[in-house]
Amino acid sequence: MNRKKIAIIVAGGKGERMNTAIPKQFLELSGKPILMHTIECFHAFDAEMQIIVVLPSSQFEFWDELCKKHNFQIKHQLVAGGDARFYSVKNALDTISEESLIAIHDGVRPLIDSGTIERCFAEAERSGAAIPVIDLIDSIRKLKTGKSKAVNRSDYKLVQTPQMFKSEIILKSYEQNFSEAFTDDASVVEAAGYSVNLVEGTRENIKITTTLDLKLAEAFLI
């Protein structure tokens, strides 16, 4: 691969869902803020990768203190988050102009492994857009006007991050106006007319949104 690699790590959480005073990206996992684990995963995959961290600007100072406290040395740029995830990602993309491969990752997925990062970059390099997915374990039902019906779980995949794209595709896609239908970056890219390819993720790559998830993540790290 010759293209430069850039990771945009989006951590816009304000701690509301967790019912904690501290935003979830700063909660400690094995003695260190979740967000630091996440950054380390990308740095461990490729120490040359450019890392952009998107945070609400109100959290910049606190993050800076955390970095000092934990002697966190991995170089990264801070970009101010927007009102919705779409705008947070857009703010980060606005700082990029060179031809590159861009990974967009949830700040609260600290258990991302190098294998998944590698598979996503390889597929994005090949086809332009790649996202990691996993199978469903439980049965699934679709809701419809107050009722529900069983659907075939093998027809579905759960979607994770990092979602990876050639820069020209993701930059072009984020020129669109925001839509409520944009549930993730892949949906933005698809709305712009591109197709997205699936690569295999891992079940460990959970998104930490509740204290229960934090407990799970601790278990995975043992």
Next chain:
Amino acid sequence: MNRKKIAIIVAGGKGERMNTAIPKQFLELSGKPILMHTIECFHAFDAEMQIIVVLPSSQFEFWDELCKKHNFQIKHQLVAGGDARFYSVKNALDTISEESLIAIHDGVRPLIDSGTIERCFAEAERSGAAIPVIDLIDSIRKLKTGKSKAVNRSDYKLVQTPQMFKSEIILKSYEQNFSEAFTDDASVVEAAGYSVNLVEGTRENIKITTTLDLKLAEAFLI
């Protein structure tokens, strides 16, 4: 509630998916086979509940030894499993004739809580059929002829057990011939023309199918 309550706990696993010599329902969780935890959950909810455990007949002797080894005293009947889950459940249902409320539960969901059991029984008593469901955390995509498209995750629910039914509904439903479309008991009941109501489950109520799940379950029990 005046109806008698019966729990059918289905543990047909032969250990193939786990790649362990020992079937997953017998793997130890906090020092005790998973299946014993599961039985205890129902017994703790209502000590008067009739409990039927479905196991491959080849495992009866081993189970008996495990019960002796762990001094497991909760009264339950053993029923021989069939070639597929459908036939295992049917074998258990064939032993029931009285009017009752019947819970059908995966033997490898040992973290079922009394609250969920209570909500399911209450809704089954009211409407005839109730299953516990939870929201999706990750985004979800639907596969279609080699491609995939983003679908709205709030239109879907993940389905768990115990699935609960009035005896006349579930017994009648299992008179149908087996179909590959039967992914769970709710789908059997729906195919017979009944409707099924959703109640809120809990994320802790995981199905243990891999060693990773076992690790998660251990974390939940701490």
